[in-house]
Amino acid sequence: ASEAVTPSMLEEVRIAISTAMKLPEETARDCADSLGIEPAEAYGIIEVGLPFINLCPSPDNRGSVGQKLNAYDLRIEGRDDNDIGEILLGGPGMFDAYYSPWRRAETVLENGWFRTGDLGKLDEKGNLYIKGRCKPVIVCGGMKVFPKEVEEVLNAHPSVSEALVCGKDHSTYGEVPVAHIVTAQGVANADTWKKELQKFCYERLSPYKVPK
Numbered sequence: 001a002s003e004a005v006t007p008s009m010l011e012e013v014r015i016a017i018s019t020a021m022k023l024p025e026e027t028a029r030d031c032a033d034s035l036g037i038e039p040a041e042a043y044g045i046i047e048v049g050l051p052f053i054n055l056c057p058s059p060d061n062r063g064s065v066g067q068k069l070n071a072y073d074l075r076i077e078g079r080d081d082n083d084i085g086e087i088l089l090g091g092p093g094m095f096d097a098y099y100s101p102w103r104r105a106e107t108v109l110e111n112g113w114f115r116t117g118d119l120g121k122l123d124e125k126g127n128l129y130i131k132g133r134c135k136p137v138i139v140c141g142g143m144k145v146f147p148k149e150v151e152e153v154l155n156a157h158p159s160v161s162e163a164l165v166c167g168k169d170h171s172t173y174g175e176v177p178v179a180h181i182v183t184a185q186g187v188a189n190a191d192t193w194k195k196e197l198q199k200f201c202y203e204r205l206s207p208y209k210v211p212k
Contacts, residue, residue, distance in 0.1 A: 020142030
């Protein structure tokens with residue numbers, strides 16, 4: 001934590017919420033130790049809303065996003081031997097469509113359920129723990145990046161024979177998109193074509209979708 005922020009400055013803060021990406025345990029510990037506030041981790045889904053907030057954060061349940069808010073529905077499918085499965089959510093405020101690439105909600109939802117692509121596990125008190133992902137979507141600073149969309153842009157560049165886009169762990173953004181490129185025949189100067197390719201992507205994609 002910044003030395004400019006002291007515990008006395010935060011005496012009237014009732015709750016500090018972390019969302020959009022998983023809160024590292026060491027960050028939660030440092031926040032509690034230096035500022036006297038145990039951060040509450042939440043689970044927000046752009047398509048659904050904010051169905052989980054850990055309203056009773058403590059060192060004993062770090063890593064949990066708490067219990068489901070009453071308005072929402074939860075299913076965990078395909079549980080393995082450790083009771084970890086895919087998280088499906090339903091409830092109010094469901095999205096209408098994806099803007100880019102355009103897809104209406106009814107082509108995505110399954111009888112009103114949204115497959116988050118996240119893996120989770122419930123403890124005996126109903127607290128949810130996020131355990132990873134099973135869906136090929138990159139979550140960069142809370143924003144979703146669909147690898148296929150980025151690959152289509154990359155493959156349209158004359159220097160690219162084939163592209164593969166995937167997520168790479170990042171301490172600040174959770175994940176960032178990275179691209180593995182098979183260059184077209186005759187492409188030699190890596191520094192030149194990499195800069196051209198990145199510019200090509202920035203002209204056609206939102207900045208957070210451009211491979212880093």
